[in-house]
Amino acid sequence: MPTNPPAYLKIAADLRAAVTSGDLAVGAKLPSETGLMRQYGVSRTVAKWAISVLKGEGIVEGRAGSGVYVRDTRRLVRHAQGRDRRAGDGLTSPFAHDAARAGQQGTWEHDSHHDQADDRIAARLGIAPAAPVMRTAYRFFADDEPTQLSTSYEPLVITQGTPVEWPEAGAAVGVVARMDAIGVRVTEVVERVSLRAATADEVEALHLPARASVHTIERTYFAGDVPVEAADIVLPGGRYDLVYRIPID
Structure with missing residues (x-):
């Protein structure tokens, strides 16, 4: 009953x-x-x-x-299919595209520095633990509202001494365009999506209510069989739709 x-x-x-x-x-x-x-x-x-x-x-x-x-609950839509574009007209940042499609202005802040890969990141990048990497922490905004966090890691064995060593310092924007600029052709991206409770730091950074949930994405870019970037992405559960289009052969 x-x-x-x-x-x-x-x-x-x-x-x-x-x-x-x-x-x-x-x-x-x-x-x-x-x-x-x-x-x-x-x-x-x-x-x-x-x-x-x-x-x-x-x-x-x-x-x-x-x-x-x-609250204004306009949601950004993150289309996995085709989100990473090679050189062409217009914006090359995937986040900028997401925000523009929602009628919002996408901006971000970042902090890059040389670091050493911990065991988890080393395994994802196929490098030795403590190998040198470029670590970049991002906070993304849509119309000045924080909407995404991301921490990316790139092996310095690939980028050190090149024009794209510092991710936000060159003309190319986005992993695919930056790697293309140094002759490293990205061929595949793998994403693992989970849902969990937000940490205290995430609640503060994303202006979330207590006990909020977040989507987490472990993203890895490959050039052939070689991982060239690994990122941990955090998206507020109520502000994003995740769309995956999967072709059937």
Whole structure:
């Protein structure tokens, strides 16, 4: 015999429906906990849980001393098929393409430095542990909202002393274009996608609610059988759609 859902889920569903229908538009303030208590005849704890559900989904955000408001939930779409383009007109950054398709401006900050590969990265790149690599940490923004983190590793045995040694210092943008510039032809990219809880650092960097979930992508570029770049990518669960198109031979 079916049972009724908990009261906090019913309240969350009603609020979610109001956001979806536009009755609560982007920037609108949600009813207060006291208002929800009065409207639904529930305790403050139940009202708080209902709002926490929506915060965890990225639909609303709390503003200290002000209340809870509906967020802009436009999602970026990450198409795996064809996202890495070779030289041509227009933008060559895959993230810039993702943001532009969503009608947003894509920007990023980065920090590059020489490092040594730990055991995990060494295994992915097929190099010895402690071998020299270029490590670059990125934070990506869509219309000034942080939407992605990425840490990439490139073996310096391939890039050191070339015009693309420092990933953001040359004219070429993106792994494929940069490797093409030094005669290394990328032929394949492998991605492993997982879902997990966000770390405290990720919550802070991506402006996420507590207990949020993130997609993680372990990406490796290959030139033939040789790995030329490995990256760990973090995407907020409520801000991205991951699309994989797989041709059938």
